[in-house]
Structure formats: C-alpha cells, structure tokens
Amino acid sequence: MTMTWSDAVNGSTQKPTRPARPSYIPHHLRNVGGVSAYHNANSFGFSTSESTQYGFRSNRFVDRENHGRSGPRRGGGGGGRGRGRGYVRRARHDKQWNSYPNSSQNPSLINQDPFDICDRFDELDVGEEDANDVGGGINFDAYDDIPVEATGSEIPPPVDTFLEIDLGDRVNNNIKRCKYVKPTPIQRHAIPIAMAGRDLMACAQTGSGKTAAFCFPIISGVLKNRCATSQPQFCFSRTVFPSALILSPTRELASQIYEEAKKFAFQTGVKIAVAYGGASITLQLRNLERGVDILVATPGRLVDMIDRARVSLRMIRHLVVDEADRMLDMGFEPQIRKIVEQLDMPQPGSRQTMLFSATFPNDIQRLASDFLSNYIFVAVGRVGSSTSLIVQKVDYVLDMDKRSHLMKILHTQTANGSCGKLALTLVFVETKKGADALECWLSMNGFPAIAIHGDKVQMERERALKSFKSGVTPILVATDVASRGLDIPHVAHVINFDLPKDIDDYVHRIGRTGRAGKSGLATAFFSDKNLPLAKSLAELMREANQEVPVWLNQYAERSISSRGQRFVGNKFGGYDFRSASYRHSSIYGDVADYHLDGSSCGVSDVPGSSESYSANVSAEAYVPGPCGYEENYAGVVAGGCE
Numbered sequence: 001m002t003m004t005w006s007d008a009v010n011g012s013t014q015k016p017t018r019p020a021r022p023s024y025i026p027h028h029l030r031n032v033g034g035v036s037a038y039h040n041a042n043s044f045g046f047s048t049s050e051s052t053q054y055g056f057r058s059n060r061f062v063d064r065e066n067h068g069r070s071g072p073r074r075g076g077g078g079g080g081r082g083r084g085r086g087y088v089r090r091a092r093h094d095k096q097w098n099s100y101p102n103s104s105q106n107p108s109l110i111n112q113d114p115f116d117i118c119d120r121f122d123e124l125d126v127g128e129e130d131a132n133d134v135g136g137g138i139n140f141d142a143y144d145d146i147p148v149e150a151t152g153s154e155i156p157p158p159v160d161t162f163l164e165i166d167l168g169d170r171v172n173n174n175i176k177r178c179k180y181v182k183p184t185p186i187q188r189h190a191i192p193i194a195m196a197g198r199d200l201m202a203c204a205q206t207g208s209g210k211t212a213a214f215c216f217p218i219i220s221g222v223l224k225n226r227c228a229t230s231q232p233q234f235c236f237s238r239t240v241f242p243s244a245l246i247l248s249p250t251r252e253l254a255s256q257i258y259e260e261a262k263k264f265a266f267q268t269g270v271k272i273a274v275a276y277g278g279a280s281i282t283l284q285l286r287n288l289e290r291g292v293d294i295l296v297a298t299p300g301r302l303v304d305m306i307d308r309a310r311v312s313l314r315m316i317r318h319l320v321v322d323e324a325d326r327m328l329d330m331g332f333e334p335q336i337r338k339i340v341e342q343l344d345m346p347q348p349g350s351r352q353t354m355l356f357s358a359t360f361p362n363d364i365q366r367l368a369s370d371f372l373s374n375y376i377f378v379a380v381g382r383v384g385s386s387t388s389l390i391v392q393k394v395d396y397v398l399d400m401d402k403r404s405h406l407m408k409i410l411h412t413q414t415a416n417g418s419c420g421k422l423a424l425t426l427v428f429v430e431t432k433k434g435a436d437a438l439e440c441w442l443s444m445n446g447f448p449a450i451a452i453h454g455d456k457v458q459m460e461r462e463r464a465l466k467s468f469k470s471g472v473t474p475i476l477v478a479t480d481v482a483s484r485g486l487d488i489p490h491v492a493h494v495i496n497f498d499l500p501k502d503i504d505d506y507v508h509r510i511g512r513t514g515r516a517g518k519s520g521l522a523t524a525f526f527s528d529k530n531l532p533l534a535k536s537l538a539e540l541m542r543e544a545n546q547e548v549p550v551w552l553n554q555y556a557e558r559s560i561s562s563r564g565q566r567f568v569g570n571k572f573g574g575y576d577f578r579s580a581s582y583r584h585s586s587i588y589g590d591v592a593d594y595h596l597d598g599s600s601c602g603v604s605d606v607p608g609s610s611e612s613y614s615a616n617v618s619a620e621a622y623v624p625g626p627c628g629y630e631e632n633y634a635g636v637v638a639g640g641c642e
C-alpha cells in the first residue's frame with residue numbers, strides 16, 4: 001500500500017487528546033488579519049477553547065455522553081426528537097457550527113413511515129431551494145442538453161412522465177410522496193426498457209437518479225408477478241426465496257438503496273430486506289424470516305447467507321447490479337460470478353438483469369455482457385463523463401503543502417459561508433491511515449472532521465456518516481469506501497486531497513456533489529506523482545466545459561510523450577462496446593457520433609435487428625462560471641449547494 005504524505009507526516013492514528021499546543025496556522029496565513037480573527041474566533045462567534053472542544057467532543061465523546069445520560073439509546077448519532085441532556089449539550093455545539101436541528105438520524109424512526117424521514121430531510125436548514133425548481137428541488141433544465149444513446153434491438157421508446165408508465169397506483173403515490181414530479185433522463189429511458197422485461201446496461205452520470213430507475217420497475221414487477229404466480233411453499237424451511245436481488249459494492253450503499261426502496265414500496269405490500277457485512281447477521285436473518293421480495297445485499301454477506309441455506313436465488317426474476325463496473329473489477333468479480341453463475345439463480349434469459357453505473361469501461365462492459373441476454377445499452381451523456389453541474393478545479397500542490405493548502409481552502413470557505421457555517425465538505429485521501437491522520441489533524445486545528453474507511457467497524461462508519469449528514473461534523477475525510485453511490489444531500493465541496501489512480505474513481509468521487517440537478521464544487525490537489533492521470537483528467541474537464549489550467553495540459557502532453565501513446569491510463573468507455581469499433585472518443589455536441597445507427601454500421605454482435613436512437617442532443621454547451629475561488633465559494637459553497 002502506498003504511503004501518502006499525510007501518513008508520513010502524521011503516522012499516528014491515535015485518537016486525538018486535548019491539544020497541548022496552540023492550533024497550527026499555515027505560514028502563508030500567519031499575521032493575516034482574517035486568520036488572527038479566526039484564532040480569536042471572532043469570525044465564528046465562539047471562543048478558541050470552544051472551537052477546540054468542539055473538535056474533540058463532536059465525534060467521539062458526545063455519543064458517550066448520550067449513552068451515559070438520557071439521550072438517544074441507540075446508534076450514537078442522536079438528534080431525533082425527545083432528546084435528553086446529552087442532546088442539549090450537543091445541540092449547543094451544533095448551533096456554534098452548523099445548525100441542522102431536525103436531523104433524521106434517530107434510529108427509533110427505522111420502523112416508521114419512511115416518508116416521515118423524507119419530510120425531515122426537507123426540514124434541514126441548508127439554504128433556500130430555488131422557488132422555480134420542480135421535482136423536489138431538482139433542476140431539470142440542467143439535464144436538457146444531455147445526449148442520450150440507446151443501442152440494441154426493439155428498444156421501447158422513452159417516456160416524458162411517470163404517469164405514462166404502468167407502475168400502479170401505489171407506486172405512483174409514492175413517487176408523489178417523494179416529490180418526484182418528472183423523470184430524470186435515465187429514468188425516462190431506462191424505466192420503459194425495464195418494464196418491458198428487457199436486460200439493460202445503463203450508464204448515467206452521478207446523482208442522476210439511477211436508484212429509482214431500477215427500483216420502480218422491479219417493485220412494479222414484483223407486484224405483477226405476485227398476482228400471476230404464487231411463491232413456493234417449502235414447509236418448515238427457513239430458506240427465503242426473494243424474487244429480486246440488488247447487489248451493491250458497499251454496506252453504506254446497500255443500506256441507502258434499502259431505505260430508498262422502502263420509500264418507493266411503501267404500502268404496496270412488497271417486502272424489502274437488506275444484508276450486509278459488519279452488522280448482526282442474526283438480526284438480518286430474523287428480518288428475512290418475515291418474508292422478502294426484494295433483497296438488497298453486498299456480495300460477501302449474501303454468499304454467507306446462501307451457504308447457511310437461509311437464502312435461495314432460485315426464484316430470482318430481477319437482478320440488479322449497481323455500480324456494476326466496480327462489482328466486476330478484480331476485487332469483486334469472483335464473488336459476483338459465484339452468485340450469478342454458480343449458484344441456483346436462473347440463467348440469463350430466464351431472469352431480467354440490469355447493470356447500472358456512471359462509468360463503464362469497455363473491458364468491463366465486455367465482462368458484464370456474460371450476464372446479460374439480448375440487452376439494451378443506454379448511455380446518458382458519454383459513458384464515464386462527469387456532470388457539468390460540478391465546477392472542477394485543479395490546484396498544483398506539492399505533497400508537503402497539502403495540509404496548509406487544505407486549511408486555506410477551509411478558511412476561505414468558512415469566511416464566505418452563510419453565518420460562518422462550513423458547508424459540508426468531503427475530503428478524499430488514498431489510505432485508511434491517511435484518513436485517520438488527516439481527521440486528527442483537522443480536529444486539532446479546530447475544524448470538526450470525522451473519518452470513514454474500511455478499517456473502522458460498521459458502527460463507527462455509520463456514526464461518521466450520520467454525523468456528517470446532519471452537519472454536526474461538516475468535514476468527512478474518506479477513502480474510496482465513500483466514493484460510490486452515496487447520496488448525501490448538500491455536499492457542497494469534494495476535495496481530492498490525494499487524487500485516485502483511476503479517472504473513473506475521480507468521476508465517482510466528485511459525483512458526491514452536484515447531485516439531482518444541483519451545482520457543486522470539486523477541487524483536486526495535483527502533484528507530480530499524479531502525472532499518469534493528467535491526460536484523462538484534462539480530457540474529462542474539457543469535456544465538461546471546465547477551465548483546464550495550462551500547466552495541466554502540459555502535464556497531459558508529458559504523460560502522452562513519456563509513454564508514447566494517447567490516452568495513457570484512460571479506461572474511457574465511450575459507448576456501447578458492441579459498437580465501439582466504429583466510434584471514436586467524442587465530446588458533447590459531436591452530434592454525428594450520437595446519430596450513428598448500429599445496424600447500418602454492421603454491428604455484428606448486437607443480437608436481433610440492431611438499432612439505436614439518440615435524443616436531446618444540443619450543441620449548446622453548459623458554460624460554468626469563472627473558476628476563481630472567490631466566485632466559486634460565494635456562488636457554490638457558501639450558502640449550501642444550490
């Protein structure tokens with residue numbers, strides 16, 4: 001494992017104790033008026049000692065206080081209604097930093113109407129929604145110019161409204177409850193295909209509503225199947241026979257999909273269960289015994305349950321693999337093959353298989369096609385592209401200066417924030433040790449941070465996420481465990497403190513902001529060791545109409561010439577790999593590419609009469625605002641993320 005600068009400088013992963021020394025001030029900020037104001041705490045409106053205390057209390061000790069007193073009994077995050085003394089203490093700290101008083105984190109809500117939780121999200125005090133927005137605050141105009149490509153045979157046409165699809169009254173009511181007024185582009189195209197029972201490989205940008213695109217059709221499918229067939233009755237068997245399986249690469253994502261699916265299936269009678277590692281298997285098995293139609297699972301825990309003969313895949317009619325490219329890369333592929341090919345799951349053709357991701361490199365598409373039968377490929381935007389809703393910025397930072405640069409950004413962000421609030425900021429680092437070290441260092445310097453990574457026990461991981469989501473700890477330092485799928489409202493800024501090696505990981509990481517039509521900011525710290533990424537990073541930014549620094553272009557040129565080829569390290573998928581032989585890597589607005597017709601180009605491996613369509617192509621490019629920090633922070637970060 002590579003050691004990053006943050007590991008090297010602060011190898012200690014020990015939990016912080018009260019600092020013996022005054023907070024660190026980066027040298028470029030020493031003697032600057034604003035900074036001394038910060039350290040006298042005037043700009044935040046509380047004293048230095050309070051701020052330091054906050055850094056240590058928020059994450060680790062508040063929970064203990066809560067447990068020891070009359071606060072919430074489970075989960076540690078607290079924050080529900082009917083709080084005891086522990087809450088009051090925390091609430092005071094919340095007020096000093098970020099006030100998100102109506103956090104939805106109370107575990108006692110778990111068995112309640114999921115829309116209760118939904119409503120509570122609406123109560124979060126995080127900036128005004130645009131009054132003109134429809135669809136739960138989603139800005140659909142942001143999606144109007146995105147080209148959509150669909151290839152395969154007999155493609156069902158897209159819809160414009162949810163009502164055009166026969167999802168059933170109950171699901172339609174839940175769509176209304178979720179305040180989804182209009183389908184997003186991937187929903188417009190993917191839902192009719194899925195409802196027609198077709199296999200699907202779908203690629204759409206981060207935060208564009210893929211979860212609902214696969215949940216609605218399978219809930220509706222389960223309801224229809226239920227009327228048509230009856231489940232097998234194996235007397236006295238404790239084995240359950242779900243009819244739909246949704247696979248996810250991380251526990252947090254499995255849990256999120258489960259919560260979403262519960263909302264969409266509310267009062268339909270469709271039973272949803274979740275299975276992921278790190279949590280009590282006994283409890284999960286007990287829940288399964290109540291019956292399950294749709295099982296959301298991570299591969300490891302699922303295999304465990306199958307080995308114990310508690311789950312059988314024999315009755316699976318719908319299989320969804322979310323983040324499919326991650327699930328089929330080297331880490332997961334053997335487990336996925338075991339689940340899909342070697343156990344009792346029906347073969348392709350006898351089940352419906354749908355693969356979703358924002359990135360789909362060609363080699364993974366090729367692998368994935370083993371699981372599919374006569375599938376339709378849908379791409380919203382170019383495969384692997386990032387959304388133009390995210391303003392991307394790259395700073396050249398020497399490894400040794402990364403911490404001071406981060407602090408400068410956080411200071412600027414806080415100074416421009418509304419009421420001195422620090423907007424939710426997600427900082428990605430390369431290693432688990434690096435995450436702990438950076439969390440510790442930020443906390444010691446008065447910035448409330450919490451880390452999430454794979455070495456933490458599940459309870460700590462969940463607590464970190466809750467604390468971040470509720471704004472109690474507005475900085476989350478994360479490894480790639482948090483890079484995929486997580487839908488955390490109001491993340492305003494994603495900082496790649498350590499850039500990933502793979503451009504697809506970069507796309508997913510920055511995709512934690514700029515979701516559901518809202519804008520966001522992503523800043524990357526680029527150093528010499530990131531040279532192999534330079535070319536694909538510059539291309540990705542250019543494609544999303546971002547300002548590419550001259551020095552990055554020079555690095556990109558160097559990375560090409562030093563390796564003697566184009567697209568070094570670039571796994572861009574581009575399009576449906578079945579038709580890749582005649583397509584070139586293209587950018588938005590290159591209309592001709594999107595209008596190529598598979599059949600006329602002699603695509604041999606597309607089964608049936610191959611065809612394709614394209615939609616919503618506009619050469620009008622989204623032009624982001626100027627990329628200066630001041631404008632960015634004022635416009636994007638300061639008031640939340642709108």
Ligand SMILES: Nc1ncnc2c1ncn2[C@@H]1O[C@H](COP(=O)(O)OP(=O)(O)OP(=O)(O)O)[C@@H](O)[C@H]1O
Nearest residue numbers: 135138180182184206207208209210211485487516
């Ligand atoms: N039709 C809609 N109208 C309004 N909001 C929507 C709609 N569809 C989805 N959303 C919201 O958009 C947000 C992002 O959706 P989701 O998490 O499914 O994105 P995603 O495409 O799966 O992202 P990622 O690639 O990061 O996994 C969610 O908060 C969801 O509730």
